[in-house]
Amino acid sequence: MDPKIRGASTAKRKLVADLLGSERHLRSKRDLIEKFIEQHMPSLTAGQDVQAAFADFWNVERLSAIEDICEAERIDPLAFRAMIEQYHFSGKRPLQGEIVEALAVKPKILERKSVVERIIGKLLSLVSTFDDGMGAV
Known part of the structure; x- marks a missing residue:
């Protein structure tokens, strides 16, 4: 993977993690959202x-x-x-x-x-x- 894309991806993951930790109504959903990001996002194609x-x-x-x-x-x-x-x-x-x-x-x-x-x-x-x-x- 291109280092620029990897860096942008890491930054976006950190942003999502920070948002999940700070928004009270998202805390109960955190594990599931992280599971989707870790397990399903990498397998999505460009146009999906x-x-x-x-x-x-x-x-x-x-x-x-x-x-x-x-x-x-x-x-x-x-x-x-x-x-x-x-x-x-x-x-x-x-x-x-x-x-x-x-x-x-x-x-x-x-x-x-x-x-x-x-x-x-x-x-x-x-x-x-x-x-x-x-x-x-």
Whole structure:
């Protein structure tokens, strides 16, 4: 690679890293953005649309995160996606009964509150990371 191009690339990466560190709303997205830059940017061709490639990457990562949560919590993926969509629409957290109903194994009464709060926390974290502040991307 041409030293001038390498230097410009390094400078741009530093600028992006500084921006990710300073902007509060980008902090939860930092690891994913860095992953895209490190793993996907080098393989893009000169005429390829970076925004479209990033949107594809973002959607794949979002779906993977949803699958991971559903597998870890043993919750129905369709029901979990519906909870996410409902949260986007209404801004209200899912009800305890909705979450318990979507679980493959229903927790004992004394465990329900902690299980439900953990799942709500994961849902809110997912929305914060993948959906909030993304605009048209």
